[in-house]
Amino acid sequence: MRRTVLEQFPAGGPRGSWPAEEFAAARRGEGVAAEVVMDLEQDVFLVIVPQQSSDRGH
Secondary structure (H helix, E strand, O other): OEEEEEEEEEOOOOOOOOHHHHHHHHHHHOOOOOEEEEEOOOOEEEEEEEEOOOOOOO
């Protein structure tokens, strides 16, 4: 599965602050299927939109 990164946020945010989750929730409110994932190598949270493959196994 492919994905598009909408935004990235540093993992070391202030305690109790979830900017990536808030950003993703706002996108979901707009009808975008946004998810939050962790990029361990870069130590960031990514807000992504999954992209379905266009060939669907054909």
